Amino acid sequence: MESKFYSIGNLFTTPRAAVFTVPEYQRGFEWGLKNFQDLWSDLDRIGDRVDRHFLGNIILLHESDAADTVEIVDGQQRMATISLLVMAIRDCGLSEEYAQVDDIINAQPQKETKRRLRLYENEADSSFEAIWNGNPEDADGAVATAYEYYMEQLESHSEDELIDLLQKITEDLKVVRTRAKDPSLAFMIFQSQNERGVEVDPEILIKARVFGEADRLDDSYSSKNLKTTWQRIYSKLEENLNPPRFGDEHCIRRPITQILINSDTPTPNIIDKSELYRRFSDALETEDSVEEFVNEFESKVDSYLEIASNDYDINYGQSDEVKRHLQYLNASSSHGEIASIAIIKNATGEREIREGLRLASVLATRMRLADYRSKDRMSALHSAAGSINNGEDIEQTLINLIQNKGPEDGEIEEYLKSNSMVVRGQWRFRTLLSLVAIEENRRATLVAGLDNLAVEHIAPQNTFGKNRRSGRDYRAWRRSIGNKQRFENENERHKLGNLTLLTKTDHNRVDETSFETKQGVYEGSGFKITEDIHSEYDTWDLEAIQKRTEDLAQELVRVWSI
Numbered sequence: 067m068e069s070k071f072y073s074i075g076n077l078f079t080t081p082r083a084a085v086f087t088v089p090e091y092q093r094g095f096e097w098g099l100k101n102f103q104d105l106w107s108d109l110d111r112i113g114d115r116v117d118r119h120f121l122g123n124i125i126l127l128h129e130s131d132a133a134d135t136v137e138i139v140d141g142q143q144r145m146a147t148i149s150l151l152v153m154a155i156r157d158c159g160l161s162e163e164y165a166q167v168d169d170i171i172n173a174q175p176q177k178e179t180k181r182r183l184r185l186y187e188n189e190a191d192s193s194f195e196a197i198w199n200g201n202p203e204d205a206d207g208a209v210a211t212a213y214e215y216y217m218e219q220l221e222s223h224s225e226d227e228l229i230d231l232l233q234k235i236t237e238d239l240k241v242v243r244t245r246a247k248d249p250s251l252a253f254m255i256f257q258s259q260n261e262r263g264v265e266v267d268p269e270i271l272i273k274a275r276v277f278g279e280a281d282r283l284d285d286s287y288s289s290k291n292l293k294t295t296w297q298r299i300y301s302k303l304e305e306n307l308n309p310p311r312f313g314d315e316h317c318i319r320r321p322i323t324q325i326l327i328n329s330d331t332p333t334p335n336i337i338d339k340s341e342l343y344r345r346f347s348d349a350l351e352t353e354d355s356v357e358e359f360v361n362e363f364e365s366k367v368d369s370y371l372e373i374a375s376n377d378y379d380i381n382y383g384q385s386d387e388v389k390r391h392l393q394y395l396n397a398s399s400s401h402g403e404i405a406s407i408a409i410i411k412n413a414t415g416e417r418e419i420r421e422g423l424r425l426a427s428v429l430a431t432r433m434r435l436a437d438y439r440s441k442d443r444m445s446a447l448h449s450a451a452g453s454i455n456n457g458e459d460i461e462q463t464l465i466n467l468i469q470n471k472g473p474e475d476g477e478i479e480e481y482l483k484s485n486s487m488v489v490r491g492q493w494r495f496r497t498l499l500s501l502v503a504i505e506e507n508r509r510a511t512l513v514a515g516l517d518n519l520a521v522e523h524i525a526p527q528n529t530f531g532k533n534r535r536s537g538r539d540y541r542a543w544r545r546s547i548g549n550k551q552r553f554e555n556e557n558e559r560h561k562l563g564n565l566t567l568l569t570k571t572d573h574n575r576v577d578e579t580s581f582e583t584k585q586g587v588y589e590g591s592g593f594k595i596t597e598d599i600h601s602e603y604d605t606w607d608l609e610a611i612q613k614r615t616e617d618l619a620q621e622l623v624r625v626w627s628i
Contacts, residue, residue, distance in 0.1 A: 075236030310492030335452035486560035563615030
């Protein structure tokens with residue numbers, strides 16, 4: 067292993083005939099406009115304010131001095147972006163060829179011309195090759211975005227300015243090049259970068275570790291199969307776990323973390339990003355066979371996807387009551403699965419699973435209804451999983467957490483009475499499920515599937531707005547509500563008391579002219595929570611919203627009690 071200070075020009079030409087490839091365990095080319103702008107700004111500072119700019123550490127795997135192929139363990143985003151910038155300079159009207167261009171984008175320029183850099187993803191690599199061949203119109207994605215951005219910046223540059231810029235890139239941009247000849251050593255360096263605070267996603271480190279283990283297998287078929295299985299695991303998670311509960315950075319990392327915590331390998335209750343790779347390595351090393359470990363991990367991922375939910379869709383093959391508890395739990399915390407895996411794994415039967423998931427959903431929902439921080443909800447659920455995995459009684463563990471970590475009834479009531487509900491954005495389904503909980507408290511069986519439900523505003527959201535586009539006349543509502551400032555500025559329109567349930571069909575067709583015109587639809591809605599509005603209220607005004615908000619807040623507290 068060696069680390070040396072290099073200019074960008076020397077990096078790309080060491081060795082002279084080097085062809086840089088991105089290994090298959092790496093992520094794709096993901097830099098965006100902000101990153102392209104930052105590089106441009108850094109170059110712009112050279113000469114005026116600084117003499118050079120340091121781009122960080124580039125980690126390369128070059129197993130043999132005689133080989134031309136060099137793997138980029140860390141640094142593909144920077145090397146690919148610099149290559150695209152240099153190709154943009156090439157295409158901006160240089161009157162002759164310059165060695166600096168060839169050094170960056172071509173391998174063996176004096177013999178057979180090869181592309182110096184090859185990306186892993188087919189689509190990105192095809193776009194990169196199209197630009198290399200002088201056909202940028204055939205490129206798309208992030209590769210095309212980078213090239214087009216730099217072409218715009220270079221549009222007004224003279225030839226002398228282009229030459230000066232080439233010199234800045236090749237001579238004044240500096241890196242530390244770390245070269246390893248052993249794949250396992252390269253991955254170790256990669257991990258040490260992460261532990262020192264250099265940002266390396268642990269899921270990339272984990273994939274690199276698995277692929278490194280695969281490369282060490284004697285049987286090429288087994289090696290290929292192992293890589294395919296791990297890639298399939300990542301694909302399943304990426305395809306099935308999406309916002310709002312799973313962001314791009316969480317759809318792989320969080321399931322791996324939660325599966326490890328609930329495994330038989332001793333782990334802390336919470337594994338943060340910086341130690342995930344080490345904990346994964348510890349678990350991998352306890353197994354006799356890497357193939358057995360990976361196959362078992364895929365099975366655990368399949369089970370995870372049965373209980374995970376982006377919003378409220380659950381595939382778990384249990385009773386509707388158990389599925390509903392999972393829906394409530396997942397709706398209340400992005401980390402609901404950590405507790406549900408522990409409960410399902412350690413429960414002795416269906417009754418204990420059902421009661422455990424009910425209590426876990428009570429814990430998470432009470433904390434959400436009182437607006438406890440997501441970090442506090444996560445901590446409580448991780449604590450529950452740790453205790454349950456340590457053999458403590460499932461029900462008593464959760465009851466203790468509800469009593470000691472959760473809010474008092476009065477906290478929940480006061481928050482619900484004083485604050486509006488979420489009716490827009492990705493988390494609006496939480497409000498839907500709060501209304502469903504009230505409905506199921508009043509009527510044992512919900513009469514419609516969740517995907518067919520809509521949150522209905524009794525007094526329309528746009529009561530005091532301009533309605534020329536919709537053609538609706540809300541004069542009757544304005545007379546009954548009266549106080550525009552309180553209705554809009556204090557968000558009475560989004561308070562719990564002004565919300566109810568309808569099917570999406572009824573919600574779209576209801577006549578919003580006045581409270582009286584809505585009453586007919588409400589009476590025949592099939593929802594007890596909505597039918598009760600018709601029987602309990604003759605008029606709808608701010609006092610009615612306030613009274614119903616207080617009543618529903620108290621009812622939710624009763625629903626979500628032990």
